[in-house]
Amino acid sequence: MSDSASHAAxxxxxxxxxxxxxxxxxNFFLVGFTNQSFNxxxxxxxxxxxxxxxQRTAIATAxxxxxxxxxxxxxxxxDKISVKKIIFSSIFLAGILVALRGQAEGFTFFFAIKFLYGxxxxxxxxxxxxxxxxxxxxxxxxxxNGIIMAASPLGFFFGNMFTGRLxxxxxxxxxxxxxxxxxxxxxxxxxxxxxxxxxxEDASLTSDILTKENLGVWKNIMGVLKLxxxxxxxxxxxxxxxxxxxxxxxxxxxxxxxxxxGLDLVSSGQLVAFSNVASLTSFVLLPxxxxxxxxxxxxxxxxxxxxxxxxxANLIGHVSYIFGVLAFTLAFTGLMAGIVLAAPRILMLRxxxxxxxxxxxxxxxxxxxxxxxxxxxxxxxxxxxxxPGAQMSVMLGVFxxxxxxxxxxxxxxxxxxxxxxxxxxxx
Numbered sequence: 001m002s003d004s005a006s007h008a009a010x011x012x013x014x015x016x017x018x019x020x021x022x023x024x025x026x027n028f029f030l031v032g033f034t035n036q037s038f039n040x041x042x043x044x045x046x047x048x049x050x051x052x053x054x055q056r057t058a059i060a061t062a063x064x065x066x067x068x069x070x071x072x073x074x075x076x077x078x079d080k081i082s083v084k085k086i087i088f089s090s091i092f093l094a095g096i097l098v099a100l101r102g103q104a105e106g107f108t109f110f111f112a113i114k115f116l117y118g119x120x121x122x123x124x125x126x127x128x129x130x131x132x133x134x135x136x137x138x139x140x141x142x143x144x145n146g147i148i149m150a151a152s153p154l155g156f157f158f159g160n161m162f163t164g165r166l167x168x169x170x171x172x173x174x175x176x177x178x179x180x181x182x183x184x185x186x187x188x189x190x191x192x193x194x195x196x197x198x199x200x201e202d203a204s205l206t207s208d209i210l211t212k213e214n215l216g217v218w219k220n221i222m223g224v225l226k227l228x229x230x231x232x233x234x235x236x237x238x239x240x241x242x243x244x245x246x247x248x249x250x251x252x253x254x255x256x257x258x259x260x261x262g263l264d265l266v267s268s269g270q271l272v273a274f275s276n277v278a279s280l281t282s283f284v285l286l287p288x289x290x291x292x293x294x295x296x297x298x299x300x301x302x303x304x305x306x307x308x309x310x311x312x313a314n315l316i317g318h319v320s321y322i323f324g325v326l327a328f329t330l331a332f333t334g335l336m337a338g339i340v341l342a343a344p345r346i347l348m349l350r351x352x353x354x355x356x357x358x359x360x361x362x363x364x365x366x367x368x369x370x371x372x373x374x375x376x377x378x379x380x381x382x383x384x385x386x387x388p389g390a391q392m393s394v395m396l397g398v399f400x401x402x403x404x405x406x407x408x409x410x411x412x413x414x415x416x417x418x419x420x421x422x423x424x425x426x427x
Contacts, residue, residue, distance in 0.1 A: 012137070012140075013135070015135070015196050016135035016136060016144075018194065018195070018196075019131055019134075019135050019195060019196065020131070020132070020135065020136075020144055020147060020148070022087075022187075022190075022191045022194075022195055023087070023127075023128040023131050023132075023148060023151075024147055024148055024150075024151045025151070025187060026087070026091055026124065026128070026151075026184075026187060026191075027128060027148055027151035027152050027155065028151040028152070028154050028155040028158075029155060029180075029183065029184060029187060030091065030094055030095075030098070030121065030124075030155075030184055031121065031124075031125070031151070031152045031155065032151060032152040032153065032154060032155015032156050032158070032159065033155035033156070033158050033159045033180075034098055034155075034159075034177075034180050034184075035063070035155075035156075035159070036155060036156040036159030036160060036163070036248075037159045037163040037166075037176070037180070039159075039248060039249050039250075039251075039252050039253075040159065040160065040163045040164070040252050040265060040268065040269050041163065041167075041173050041265075042056065042059075042060065042249075042250075042252070042253050043252070043253050043256050043257060044173075044265070045173060046059075049104075049105070049106070049107065049110070051107060053382070053386045055107050056253075056382070057378065057379060057382035057383070057386075058107075058111060059107070059110060059111055059114060060249050060250060060378050060382065061374075061375045061378045061379060061382075062111050062114035062115045062117075062118065063114050063115070063117055063118035063121065064118060064245075064371045064372075064374040064375040064378065065115055065118060065375050066114070066115040066116060066117065066118025066119040066121075066122065067118040067119070067121060067122040067125075067367070067368075067371040068118075068122075068368060068371045068372050068375060069119070069122075070119050070122040070123065071122035071123075071125065071126060071364055071367045071368045071371060072364040072365055072367075072368040073364070074086070074122050074123040074126050074127070074360075074364055075126040075130075075360045075361050075362070075363050075364015075365065075366075075367070075368075076217060076220065076221060076360065076361050076364055077360070078126055078127055078130045078359075078360030078361075078363075078364070079130075079217075079220055079357060079358060079359070079360040079361050080217060082197060083127050083130050083131060083134065083197070083198070083360075084191075084192075084195050084196070084197045086123050086124075086127050087123075087124060087127045087128070087131070087191065087195075088188050088191055088192045088195075089123070090120045090121065090122075090123040090124040090127070091120075091124060091184060091187060091188035091191065092184075092185055092188040092189070093116075093120040094117055094120040094121060094124070094184055095181045095182070095183070095184030095185035095186075095187075095188060096181060096185065097113055097116050097117040097120060097181070098117065098177055098180050098181035098184055099177065099178050099180075099181025099182060099185075100113050100181070101113050101114070101117075101177040101181070102173070102174040102175060102176070102177035102178040102181070103174065103178075104174075118371075122367075122371075125363075125367055126360055126363040126364050126366075126367055127360075128148055129145075129148075129345070129349075129359065129360075129363040130359050130360045130363065132144045132145055132148060133349065133359040134198045134202075135198065138350065139291075141346065141349065141350075142287035142290070142291065142342070142346055143284075143287045143288055143291065145287070145342055145345065145346060145349075146283040146284050146286065146287040146288075146338060146342060147283070147284055149283045149338075149341060149342055150279070150280040150281075150282075150283035150284045150338075151280075153275070153276045153277075153279040153280040153283065153334070153337070154276065154280040156248070156272065156273075156276040157273050157276030157277055157280065159269070160268075160269030160270060160271075160272050160273040160276060161269060161270065161273055163176075163265070163269060164265045164266040164269060165266075167265075220357070220358045220361040221361060223353055223358060223361075224353070224354060224358055224361045224362045224365055225365065227351070227353050227354070228416065229347075229348070229351060229413055229416055229417060229420070230348055230351070230354065230362060230365060230366075232409050232410075232412055232413040232416070233344040233345070233347055233348040233366070233409075233413055234344070234348070234365060234366045234369040234370070235369065235405075235409055236343075236344040236405075236406045236407075236409035236410050236413065237341075237344040237345065237366060237369070237370055237406070238369050238370050238372070238373035239373070239402050239403060239404075239405040239406045239409070240307060240310075240340060240341060240344070240403050240406035241341050241370060242370050242371075242373030242374045242377055243373075243377055243399070243400060243402045243403050244341070244403070245370075245374045245377075246373075246374050246377035246378045246380075246381050246399075247314075247381065247396060247399065247400060248272070249374075249378055250378065250381050250382060250385065250396075251272060251396065252268045252269070252272060253385075254385060254392045254393055254396050255267075255268040255271060255272075255393075256268050257392065258391075258392040258393050260321045260391075260393065261321065261393060267323075271323065271326065271327055271330070272330065274327045274328075274330045274331040274334065275330035275331060275333065275334040276334070277331070277334070278330070278331040278332070278333075278334025278335045278337070279334035279335070279337035279338070279341075281334075281335070281338075282334060282335050282336065282337050282338030282339075283337065283338045283341075283342065284338070285338065286338035286339055287338065287342070290339075299339065299343065300343060300347070300410060300414050302339050303339045303340055303343035303407070303410060304407040304410050304411055304414075305407075306336035306339055306340045306407075307340050307403065307404075307406045307407030307410065308404065308407050309333070309336065310333045310336055310337075310340055310403055311400055311401050311402075311403035311404045313329045313332055313333050314329065314333060314397060314400035314403070315397040315398065315400055315401060316329055316397075317329030317330060317397070318393045318394070318396050318397030318400070319393060319394050319397045321393065340406070343410065344366075344406075344410070345363075345366065347410075347413065347417075348362060348366060349362065349363075352421075377399075377402070380399070381395070381396070381399050384399060
């Protein structure tokens with residue numbers, strides 16, 4: 001057994017599945033279900049609270065705006081201080097803010113709560129990526145990463161399927177958010193009691209070139225930001241996942257208010273659920289299939305091809321105005337998500353200049369650019385669908401074509417990786 005294999009075997013603790021389970025549950029509950037329930041309720045809440053189009057768009061971008069200001073700082077801190085404490089604090093605070101959302105009556109208070117919620121999640125999201133690197137080695141990374149990435153679509157699915165039913169039970173959205181906030185607080189406390197700590201130097205995912213002399217807050221920042229490949233993978237993710245998030249935030253609003261769709265709350269949620277089911281399955285199964293059948297050498301090629309297909313299929317589905325056609329294209333593109341959406345993150349975390357001790361800093365940069373893109377794209381899409389006489393679904397389908405830039409950037413990234421790492425199998 002080689003030294004690296006021996007190291008990996010020693011680091012594979014059964015506790016890694018418990019830690020993965022917690023961050024998966026947190027992603028499901030807060031990043032997935034809670035956010036999608038708000039996306040579905042955006043239209044009725046806007047009407048009830050009397051928001052103008054500009055205010056509605058501002059509320060839709062508030063979470064991303066809060067994340068943008070703090071997510072890079074959070075990533076840098078994760079490489080220096082306790083990951084467990086950061087996760088507990090962020091989820092506990094997020095739970096309080098969700099509960100307070102149920103007390104909102106005016107635009108200013110609602111915006112402030114959503115903004116602060118984004119700040120709390122800004123510390124959690126890079127921490128869950130750091131958790132994977134701490135507890136899972138290179139061989140298990142794609143599967144563990146896929147499970148975490150599946151959590152949000154699973155939460156979206158349950159949000160789409162059950163938000164309308166929960167509204168019927170609770171009778172008002174205010175009570176719904178109070179209950180969701182209490183649930184998040186319970187999860188945070190359970191994590192604090194059961195979860196374990198692990199330091200960066202004991203991480204399962206290690207680097208062959210980084211030593212203690214290379215590490216430090218400023219050295220980590222510069223080491224990540226000066227690497228062109230990091231920027232390429234960050235931008236590829238921004239155009240693919242950033243576009244998808246923006247479309248998800250306002251998609252249900254389009255389906256409910258575009259006269260050519262005219263869907264009710266339940267039907268709108270069911271439509272988007274097709275994509276959620278397909279993608280959550282894809283995130284978990286595709287990495288397992290690739291590993292089992294030794295298809296890793298084709299991983300990036302599949303991500304590039306699927307990226308082009310995804311953008312085109314989304315345009316076709318949204319301009320069809322046929323429920324079955326759009327449901328099929330959403331499910332079809334969802335099946336590709338396990339590779340398309342995961343590829344930029346996995347490729348970046350495997351870079352020798354990033355993996356292990358700099359994973360938090362790299363994910364901070366990665367997610368900062370992602371959230372900047374979401375904020376920009378939600379504003380752009382909100383303006384497009386608000387134009388006088390705009391065909392909302394056509395605008396949404398055309399907007400999806402920003403995703404074409406993602407596979408183009410991956411092509412550039414693969415080319416540069418082959419030149420930089422000629423004697424390795426990184427790509």
